[in-house]
Amino acid sequence: MMNKSLIEWCDFTWNPVTGCQHGCLYCYAAKQANRFSGNVLINKTSEQLRKEWDERGTRWVLEKPFKNEIGKVTPFPVKFEPMFREYCLPMPAQKKKPAVIFVVSMGDLFGEWVPDEWIRRVFGAAQAAPWHTYLFLTKNPQRYIQLAEAGKLPQQGNFWYGTTVTRPDQQYAWFEPGTYNWFLSIEPIQEDFTFDASWVIRSETKGTYAPPWIIVGAETGQQKNKTIPQAEWVQHILEFSQAHGSKVFLKNNLAPYFTGELVQDFPFSYPPKNLG
Structure with missing residues (x-):
């Protein structure tokens, strides 16, 4: 069965695909995979x-x-090499x-190393x-765009496509309202996201809109040189969301650094309604 999640913004994690090649130094998933690998050569x-x-x-493939x-x-x-666990x-x-299911918490389903066929089956x-x-x-949002242009990205109300960013200069995927649901995950937040006009998207047909949902979390673990988020970083995100109608979910790990209310809003019904 799927794993009951300790992540506050989902109920379960589901990992039919595991592994990643981004090489992030703070990656908890890579550490866990290395710990429970056994004798890889054998x-x-x-x-x-x-x-x-x-x-x-x-x-x-397993x-x-x-x-x-x-x-x-x-x-x-x-x-943490790429692996398709078909039995999942x-x-x-x-x-x-x-x-609410977080798909592939132990990897990146949209990494360049993942074939379209794996994604299609998931x-x-x-x-x-x-x-x-x-x-x-994903940390490879261009793959969303490629799949969408090829007609391979499902346009469904219960699918949400997010991009992980840790700094404001990183790319993310956005879509016009009425097409695909999308969101940002700023975790771990490593810089001040002083949002400017570039974060507000202007469309001739859809008007002005911003990220529908923004998740924010701190860097965890005991590694050296860990980034400590500042309270004003969180406050700037809250101010942006209030000005532009974005929902915000502040993870509990921000509590030691931010004394304000840990807003935890969803852009969809939670718990989800039965759509089957």
Whole structure:
């Protein structure tokens, strides 16, 4: 089954695809994958894993949960290398109560190393359980645009496409109202997002609009040189959202740095209504 999530803005995490090549130093997912990998050299010789490779690089496919030589399930047998866990695809449909699901918390489904076919199958599994709300996140927002232009990005009310940014100069994907749902995840926030006019999108047909939803979180962990968010950084985001109608979700890990109210709003019904 899917994992009950400790992330405040979702109910479950669902990881039919794992692994990432962005190489972020603060990545909790990579640390967890490395911790629960077992003997990778031995694992890669197992017939349980199928190896694929093309111009996108090397990746792995797993039809069933991987078991090591003593029969113990190993969650990440190739550490944080790209892996498609096909056995996870039916999981949303098995959960009958409507929930908010974070899709691929242990990787980046839209990384350049992920083939379109993997993405298509994940979308298909989500579409088979339309009573849930699905949140997608990437640090490669251009892939959203490529898929949309190719007619491969589902335009559904229960699909939300997010971009992770940590600094205001990073690219993100935005869409006009009435097309695709989109949001920003500023986590970990590493600089002051003093929003200017560039964050407000002006359309000849849709008018003026801003990010519908902004999630903000602090850097966690005990690593050296960790960025400590300033209270005014959070306040600037709140002021922007109030001025332009954006919903904001401030994660609990901001509490040590921000004494104001930790606003935790959603842009959709929460808990989600049954759309099936």
